[in-house]
Amino acid sequence: MVYKIAVSGRKGGVGKTTVACGLASVFASQGQRVLVVDLDPQSNTAYVLGTDPTAAGTAQLLLGQSPIPVEALEKLHVLPGGPDLTSYGVQSSDPEDLADAVEALDYDVILFDCPPGVEYLERLGWVAADTTLVCTNAHPLAVMGAGRVINELDARQQKGRRGARRYALVLSMIDLRRSMDQALDAQLASAYPQTKRLVVRQDTTLAWASAERVPVMEYDPKCKGAEDLQKIAEWVKDA
Amino acid sequence: MPRKRRNATDVFSSAVDTAEAIHQRDQVAETKAQEDRGRRSLLALKQIRKRETDTRPLRPNHVEELAESIAALGLIEPLVIDNQNVLLAGAHRLAAITHLKEQRPEQFAEHFADDLVPVRIMPFDAGADPEKALQVELAENEKRVNYSRDQIEKLATRLRELNYKETRGRPKKGEKALGPALAVAIGVSTRYVRKVLGEEKAEPAKKNRNSVPIFRRRQLLKKMESTLEELNTLKQVSKGREANQELDALVPELLKQVRTSLSELES
Numbered sequence: 001m002v003y004k005i006a007v008s009g010r011k012g013g014v015g016k017t018t019v020a021c022g023l024a025s026v027f028a029s030q031g032q033r034v035l036v037v038d039l040d041p042q043s044n045t046a047y048v049l050g051t052d053p054t055a056a057g058t059a060q061l062l063l064g065q066s067p068i069p070v071e072a073l074e075k076l077h078v079l080p081g082g083p084d085l086t087s088y089g090v091q092s093s094d095p096e097d098l099a100d101a102v103e104a105l106d107y108d109v110i111l112f113d114c115p116p117g118v119e120y121l122e123r124l125g126w127v128a129a130d131t132t133l134v135c136t137n138a139h140p141l142a143v144m145g146a147g148r149v150i151n152e153l154d155a156r157q158q159k160g161r162r163g164a165r166r167y168a169l170v171l172s173m174i175d176l177r178r179s180m181d182q183a184l185d186a187q188l189a190s191a192y193p194q195t196k197r198l199v200v201r202q203d204t205t206l207a208w209a210s211a212e213r214v215p216v217m218e219y220d221p222k223c224k225g226a227e228d229l230q231k232i233a234e235w236v237k238d239a
Numbered sequence: 240m241p242r243k244r245r246n247a248t249d250v251f252s253s254a255v256d257t258a259e260a261i262h263q264r265d266q267v268a269e270t271k272a273q274e275d276r277g278r279r280s281l282l283a284l285k286q287i288r289k290r291e292t293d294t295r296p297l298r299p300n301h302v303e304e305l306a307e308s309i310a311a312l313g314l315i316e317p318l319v320i321d322n323q324n325v326l327l328a329g330a331h332r333l334a335a336i337t338h339l340k341e342q343r344p345e346q347f348a349e350h351f352a353d354d355l356v357p358v359r360i361m362p363f364d365a366g367a368d369p370e371k372a373l374q375v376e377l378a379e380n381e382k383r384v385n386y387s388r389d390q391i392e393k394l395a396t397r398l399r400e401l402n403y404k405e406t407r408g409r410p411k412k413g414e415k416a417l418g419p420a421l422a423v424a425i426g427v428s429t430r431y432v433r434k435v436l437g438e439e440k441a442e443p444a445k446k447n448r449n450s451v452p453i454f455r456r457r458q459l460l461k462k463m464e465s466t467l468e469e470l471n472t473l474k475q476v477s478k479g480r481e482a483n484q485e486l487d488a489l490v491p492e493l494l495k496q497v498r499t500s501l502s503e504l505e506s
Binding site for chain 2: 063064087088089092093094097119120140141143144145146147148150151152155179180182183184186187188191
């Protein structure tokens with residue numbers, strides 16, 4: 001089966017791209033053929049994975065063309081995002097278009113890196129995925145963004161709309177020496193008792209891997225962040 | 240002295256509450272976004288769905304002619320679709336656009352950037368309301384009530400003023416093709432337009448062929464008339480020359496004959 005995972009969160013800077021690219025690296029290191037679909041007009045995903053963020057990508061796919069994904073590793077490919085995602089053609093696309101477009105692609109794992117803020121693009125990712133990871137760090141603004149996503153995913157599920165049936169919160173950049181980080185898990189547990197919570201600890205290695213544009217499992221497969229991401233990959237596969 | 244902090248749990252719970260409150264607005268916004276989609280005027284070609292039952296078969300010639308005019312001008316009249324993206328009117332135009340995309344992709348891209356096609360979305364579902372769908376289709380097709388030849392010629396004159404040229408085949412760079420433009424504007428085939436305009440041009444030529452000799456003859460007779468009148472006044476001067484005196488004797492008779500012929504032509 002193909003795993004389709006949307007990494008979402010609404011707020012910017014909560015680790016969406018790091019988690020998406022980190023998971024992609026984990027799955028690729030396990031021998032799966034992985035594609036990361038970047039839905040962000042900022043086009044950071046391809047950059048982080050050491051490829052060309054200006055190449056044709058997700059926008060062209062949504063416009064019915066057949067862009068060739070760029071290759072970060074033999075088994076890790078990327079469809080870059082970019083400003084074309086804000087074009088009229090993409091904005092007016094049907095929420096199910098991305099879901100339909102990726103049906104034809106031959107990969108074992110497809111990750112959708114959702115943008116902060118831009119709801120019509122984020123929705124394309126939710127609808128195309130069967131699992132959604134909602135990222136938040138230990139800050140009320142991030143929790144607010146994650147809360148909105150969870151509420152929307154719940155509403156979609158109640159209405160029986162197409163899209164992710166399974167979702168989890170990813171608590172990112174967690175350092176339990178800080179009081180907000182300590183309170184976060186308990187708070188989310190009480191606000192969203194039905195939702196699985198996963199953790200990625202604060203780890204500068206993840207930041208360095210992104211900055212040096214190397215997939216994390218190539219950069220340092222033993223770092224704390226890589227460990228946590230592997231656990232998340234296990235949860236996804238555990239469906 | 241540093242300010243005393245609130246409990247970390249409290250700061251999170253007010254964030255969760257706010258997320259709850261914004262959720263209502265998110266829902267409203269999503270509904271509105273969907274309504275807005277209904278007001279779009281451009282739709283990706285691949286999203287336009289064909290009717291399951293076509294009320295009339297497509298005429299391949301007409302499709303090709305439309306494709307030619309669309310290549311020249313783009314699509315002037317938007318396709319009409321229902322709120323499910325099912326085509327209501329414009330089957331020939333849709334086929335022509337598809338034909339263009341397959342046969343002349345560069346010209347297609349020139350007029351339909353990102354594969355987006357002008358559409359008019361009607362606010363109903365043809366599947367649920369087939370009668371309304373039929374009405375739209377007929378109304379749209381009725382619009383091309385036959386333009387009279389006069390009307391077509393008048394339109395052609397206006398287009399020529401706008402630098403549209405009657406050229407066979409593809410227009411040169413900077414030139415605009417008259418026939419296809421007119422055909423699209425009034426919803427008939429390019430061939431029909433050319434036929435009408437061709438006759439318009441042929442008519443004066445026909446008249447000329449018949450009328451030129453008569454006209455020329457009148458011109459010559461008039462010249463003869465004035466020449467003879469002048470000769471008549473010069474009679475006295477040419478005394479002593481026999482041949483000329485004989486001619487002078489003939490002049491009144493000739494003049495009479497020329498005038499009779501002229502009046503015959505003029506009647």
